[in-house]
Structures are given as structure tokens and as C-alpha cells.
Amino acid sequence: MKATSFRNLGVGLTVFAVFWLFVTLYPLSFTIVSSFKDNTEIFSSPMSLPSVLRIENYTRALLQATILRNIANSLFLSVISVALLLFLVSICSYVLAREKAKWAVVVYLVFLSGFLLPVHSALIPLTKLVSALGGYNNYAMLIILFVSYNAPLSVFLVTGYMKTVSKELDEAAFLDGCGYFQTVIYVILPVSAPIFATAGIVAFLFIYNDLIFSILFLSKKTLYTVSIGLSAFVGERIVEYGPIFASIVLSSLPMVAIYLLFQEKVQKGITEGAIKG
Amino acid sequence: MTRISRVLAFITVVLLSALPLAASGSTDQAEEPITIRILTRWSDQSGASTAFRNRLQSFMEQNPDIIIEDLSINDESSFGEKLKVLIASGDVPEIVQNYGGAGNRIYFESDVYVDLRPYLDDDPEWAAGFVPLFGEWEFDDLPGTWGVPYELFAISLFYNRTIFEEAGLEPPETIEELMEQGEVLKSAGYIPISTGVADNFRGGHLFTNLLIKKHGPEFVERLNRGTASFEDQEVIEILTLMKTMQDEGMLGENITAVNYAADNALFGSGETAMHFDGSWFLSDGALSRIDAGVVPFPYFESAPQNRNIIMGGSAAGLALGASEDPDKLDAAIKLLKYLTSIEHFEYIRDFTGGGVYPVKLPPTDNVSSLTVEYADTFSAAEAFVGDIGNGVPLPQMVEVTRNAIQGMFAGAISPEQAASQMAREHSQADFN
Numbered sequence A: 001m002k003a004t005s006f007r008n009l010g011v012g013l014t015v016f017a018v019f020w021l022f023v024t025l026y027p028l029s030f031t032i033v034s035s036f037k038d039n040t041e042i043f044s045s046p047m048s049l050p051s052v053l054r055i056e057n058y059t060r061a062l063l064q065a066t067i068l069r070n071i072a073n074s075l076f077l078s079v080i081s082v083a084l085l086l087f088l089v090s091i092c093s094y095v096l097a098r099e100k101a102k103w104a105v106v107v108y109l110v111f112l113s114g115f116l117l118p119v120h121s122a123l124i125p126l127t128k129l130v131s132a133l134g135g136y137n138n139y140a141m142l143i144i145l146f147v148s149y150n151a152p153l154s155v156f157l158v159t160g161y162m163k164t165v166s167k168e169l170d171e172a173a174f175l176d177g178c179g180y181f182q183t184v185i186y187v188i189l190p191v192s193a194p195i196f197a198t199a200g201i202v203a204f205l206f207i208y209n210d211l212i213f214s215i216l217f218l219s220k221k222t223l224y225t226v227s228i229g230l231s232a233f234v235g236e237r238i239v240e241y242g243p244i245f246a247s248i249v250l251s252s253l254p255m256v257a258i259y260l261l262f263q264e265k266v267q268k269g270i271t272e273g274a275i276k277g
Numbered sequence B: 001m002t003r004i005s006r007v008l009a010f011i012t013v014v015l016l017s018a019l020p021l022a023a024s025g026s027t028d029q030a031e032e033p034i035t036i037r038i039l040t041r042w043s044d045q046s047g048a049s050t051a052f053r054n055r056l057q058s059f060m061e062q063n064p065d066i067i068i069e070d071l072s073i074n075d076e077s078s079f080g081e082k083l084k085v086l087i088a089s090g091d092v093p094e095i096v097q098n099y100g101g102a103g104n105r106i107y108f109e110s111d112v113y114v115d116l117r118p119y120l121d122d123d124p125e126w127a128a129g130f131v132p133l134f135g136e137w138e139f140d141d142l143p144g145t146w147g148v149p150y151e152l153f154a155i156s157l158f159y160n161r162t163i164f165e166e167a168g169l170e171p172p173e174t175i176e177e178l179m180e181q182g183e184v185l186k187s188a189g190y191i192p193i194s195t196g197v198a199d200n201f202r203g204g205h206l207f208t209n210l211l212i213k214k215h216g217p218e219f220v221e222r223l224n225r226g227t228a229s230f231e232d233q234e235v236i237e238i239l240t241l242m243k244t245m246q247d248e249g250m251l252g253e254n255i256t257a258v259n260y261a262a263d264n265a266l267f268g269s270g271e272t273a274m275h276f277d278g279s280w281f282l283s284d285g286a287l288s289r290i291d292a293g294v295v296p297f298p299y300f301e302s303a304p305q306n307r308n309i310i311m312g313g314s315a316a317g318l319a320l321g322a323s324e325d326p327d328k329l330d331a332a333i334k335l336l337k338y339l340t341s342i343e344h345f346e347y348i349r350d351f352t353g354g355g356v357y358p359v360k361l362p363p364t365d366n367v368s369s370l371t372v373e374y375a376d377t378f379s380a381a382e383a384f385v386g387d388i389g390n391g392v393p394l395p396q397m398v399e400v401t402r403n404a405i406q407g408m409f410a411g412a413i414s415p416e417q418a419a420s421q422m423a424r425e426h427s428q429a430d431f432n
Helices: A002-036 A039-044 A056-063 A067-098 A102-116 A120-132 A137-162 A168-176 A180-191 A193-209 A212-217 A226-233 A241-274 B005-026 B047-062 B077-088 B102-109 B117-122 B124-128 B161-166 B175-186 B201-225 B233-247 B262-270 B279-283 B285-289 B326-339 B342-351 B369-376 B397-409 B415-428
Strands: B035-039 B066-070 B095-098 B153-154 B154-162 B192-194 B272-275 B292-296 B309-314 B317-320 B384-385
Touching: A002 A241, A039 A241, A039 B192, A039 B262, A056 A067, A056 A241, A067 A137, A067 A180, A067 A193, A067 A226, A067 B161, A102 A137, A120 A137, A120 B077, A137 A193, A137 A212, A168 A180, A180 A193, A193 A226, A193 A241, A193 B192, A193 B285, A212 A226, A212 B077, A212 B201, A241 B066, B035 B047, B035 B077, B035 B175, B035 B326, B047 B066, B047 B326, B047 B342, B066 B326, B077 B124, B095 B326, B117 B124, B175 B192, B201 B262, B201 B272, B201 B309, B201 B342, B201 B384, B201 B397, B233 B397, B233 B415, B262 B272, B262 B285, B272 B279, B279 B285, B292 B369, B397 B415
Parallel strands: B035 B066, B035 B095, B192 B272, B309 B384
Antiparallel strands: B095 B317, B153 B309, B154 B272, B154 B292
């Protein structure tokens, strides 16, 4: 009886898994197939394979939208911003996790209040600030904005995690002669690696996919990021979907590679975070 | 402090202090050329946009003392977001793509933009080059000319010659012929005139065309002045006709799920026999797949006097952002004249191989036959009328009208209810 139920359950789960696989893969396969079609074929035969492989969609994505340079720009911004963010957050969160004084609580709450600030509500003062500082078309300014905007979530995640790390580890490190920086670098960071991976991936995704800051503060084509590059084929009235899908395929590759490299850490971070609260 | 601690502390201090310095850049621009900014939606890869950017480059080569910073972003919502933020932060670019009309009036009234009338009066040659299409930037009760036209459009009826020849039909001249031919085309397996309204402007354009062909520009003017209502029989009659066209399958299947790009693709794949559209459609790849012709949008047999009333006019124009720096203003005026000169539009026409423009261009053989045919469709125009609602002193009236039509096509409301929705909004306008 039990065996029959299990088999039935197995069939049900298999059917569901196949269905879910189809649901998950369909957008990806549609994107890849459409990247070789033109508008007419995409709309008249959306499910079919391309009648002619329109490689020119990729050529145009590479040459006209300069999507590779856009990808490189986005990767540069994302990597530098995330590295700076995690470096600053590691130091800040360690103090906030260990310090019991009231000022630390206040500082922590100030960081958390960043959650309450929708990005669009800050655009006008940010624009005035960037304009006053001459920060248009300046990656350093964008990096500061990205770090600042992602700091609240990262501080929240990392501080919460560090509070669960035993203080005996710190004390052992101090007894062995470590200073604060050494304790953070050699003791706290290794045991907090999963949460740093999670915070890093979340911030990386935000920065890599950012559109609004890039639109407002970048106007030089050589500095364009992926999100702006993807709109290169959206005309005032006519949208060329084939080159857009080709650009999407190309710009997705780095994210897929990064996720494959770090997925174990991310999953571990999420599950450990769930257990440790 | 250990060595590593010192190093880390040093890096932290350097990074935190260097970033703001790097971000601030050099502000000593006193001896530098004048920099002016332009914000348009012409940053995509189409021929017209590429030609536009080429002209910006040419201007800078001819005027080394002026640098143009091109802030353009083609995506509509991104453009709108960027413009709104720049206006709100008091940092409006020196030249801005602008559609005029009631929706922009608040900006004209608050001097976000510069009144161009004195500059047009000072340069009669420049002013005389334009086709008289300033209506979107001029108001009876607000002195001034707040923009100049950059795009000219007219809605015409493109048709697939092959389908019409096979069916033994001539392209329709009247709405009555269009409806009769619809039956023939449907029985031959074609969509007569695909009108996907997932992009709501398609329904709005159909409404405008039918209303002006039936009731003329006078009725539209009465709506604009508040002496006619959207609940009048004239409006309900047209909405009912549109609903009938949908119910009879004239406009295609499931039209609320079909967007503009899909509409174009259906025409390019030979699935629909007719397609109403503006000058921008001339550069659509769909036309290269079929043997297409173009005729004026049909008129009603009962209203032949409106045969040459055309939906069209100026689409986008250019406005001048207010600047306190007189040097920047002078440079912006110089660029504005350059971008709206006859020479400029000749270059765009030659680069794209066609198109119609808001200036009096000398004739040329260097355009496609379809462009010539298209220009003929409105050569006898007696009046151009824009979107219904655009002349009503209520910024959202066009959008409300289009949404009500979309709702009607979706089956959510009847033609009468759609008219009521429009009328409710219309009654909020201040017509004094």
C-alpha cells in the first residue's frame, strides 16, 4: 500500500517536475530562438524555429549596441562596487554586532531606515547633488551611489549573521595577539563567508541590472551599462525584438557564469540564515 | 597596530577620501568651450536617429567652441523619468524633445521652456522654412511659441497589393467600401485591417480618424472648447462603429492582446490586408517583405466634405530649456536652428531614403516610391487634426480617451460607457 502511494507520489512529482522544467526553460528557449528571428517571424510564428538563422541580430548587438563594452562596463561597476561595499560592511557590521552601546543601536537603525527610502523619492536630491559635484559621466560617483544604496540591506544581513557568531572566537583571536582588523579578516570573515556571498550576489544583481542611476547620470555611449545597451533597439515607435533578444542572451552570460560559480555559497548563506535567524 | 591593520586602515582612508574627490572632478571650466545638453528619444539604431546623431557631430565640428552633451534615451518611460527629474531639480537641458499640447502647457506657463517667438520673428528665413504646424506649441490665451515642429505625420492606409489583386479589389476610398471589402478579405482568410490595441494609441488613432472623417474638425474644435460633449451622439456613433468592426472580425482576433509591433508583423507576413499608420511605418522592416501601397484613410460617403481632413500634424518637436547663462542660450538657439534647417532635413531624407518632414523641402528623386505615394495621400489635405483630446485643456485627456477605447475593446464597458468615461474626465477641464 505504502509502496503504491509512493509510486503515485513519484509519478505526480515527476509530472510536476517536468511541467516546472518546461515553465522554467520556456522563457529562456524563447529568448534564444527569438534572437535569431526578425519581428515578423517572432510575432507570426512565435513557437517555431527560425526559418533563417539571422546572425545579423548578434552582429548588430555587438557592433551597434556595443553590448560587449556595456557588459564590461556593468561588470566593472558591479565588481568594484561590491568589493568596496563588502569591505566597508564587514568592518561596520562587526562593530554593530559586537558593540552594545546605545550609539551602535542608533547607527544600526539609521542603516535600517535606508530600507524605507524608495529609490525614486531620492532621485531629485541625488540629481542636484551629482550635478553640484560635477558627477555626471563619472564612475566613481556611480560607485558611491551603488555602495550607499546597497549598504542598508548588506549591513542588515551581515550584522544579523555576525551576532550569531560566538564571541569566544573573538576572544581567542585577541588572546593570540590579533587586533580588530586581523580578527575581522582572519577569524570573522571566514566563518561569515556564506552571508557575504549572499549580500554580494544581491548587490551585484542590483548593480548589474541598474537602469535608473545609469539613465540619469550617464550620457557618454562609451560608459553605457547593459541596461541602457539593451534599449538600443527600442525606437520611438518601432522596436526591433531580434537584436534585443540577442543582446539579452549575450548580457545574461556573465550572470549565469557568476551564479554557477557561487551558487553553493548563496544557497548555503540562505539556508544558514534561515536556521540562525 | 600591526602591519596589516595599518595597511587596511590606510586603504580605507584613501578610498573614502579619494572617491568623493574623483566624483567631483574638475569644475574649473571657465576657459572651456560652452557645453549644452540635448535630451531626445533619438538614441536608437534607426536610420533617422543615426542621421540625427551624425548631425550633432557635424555641428560640433563646425562649431568647436560648442560641445553638445547628448543625454538622449529612446525608451519612452526612461525618457519621461529623466526629463521629469531634470525639470524638478531645476536642471532642464538646453534642448528637449517635446510634444507640446495641453499636457505640456504647465511647463510653458511656468517658464521651464523658452518662448521662441522672438527668435522666429528675428529670423524670418528660419521661420519661413517650416510648414505651419505650430499648433501644439501655441495657445490662444498664452502668448508665445513654446517649441518648433521636428516630425510631421499623417495617418494613411497601407495595403498589400498582392492580396488586393488576388481578391480583385481596389484599395478602399470610403469606409463603406472598406466594410464591404472586409467580408471578401475575411472569406479569403485575411484579417482586413489589423488593429491591436494592447498599445492603446492604436485604438485612439482609429477613433480619431473615424471621428474627423465623419464629423469634421469643427466637432473636434467644439470638444476642445467644451461646447460639445463626449456623450454626444456623434462620439457614441463612432465608438459603436468601432465595436461593430471588432465584433465582425474586421480588426483581427483577440485584439487587446495584440500590440503595435505584432500589428506591423502581421502586415509584413501577409496575414492582414490593410494597416493604418504614420510616416514612421515607412522605415519598418515589415514593408520590405511585401508589395505595399498606400492610400488616404477612407472617408464616409455621407460626409465627402471631410475627405481631405487628415489625422496628422506635428508629432515631436524641439523646445528650448530655460537657461540663465546667455552664452548657453545663444549656443542652444544656434543648434536649434541647425537641427530644424532645410539642410538638416535634406540630410535626414537622403540618409534614410525617404520620410516626410515639417519643412518645405525641395523635391528629390532620392526617395522610395512608397514615400512618394505616402506624401501624395495628404498632399490635398485641407486640415490636419491631432489625437482627439489633445486640444482639451486637460493633460490626461488623450490617455483617458485611449484607455476608455481599450476598455471597450476588452469588453469591459459598452460604447456608451466608454463615452461616459471620457465625458466625466472632459467635464473636469477648465475651458475658461
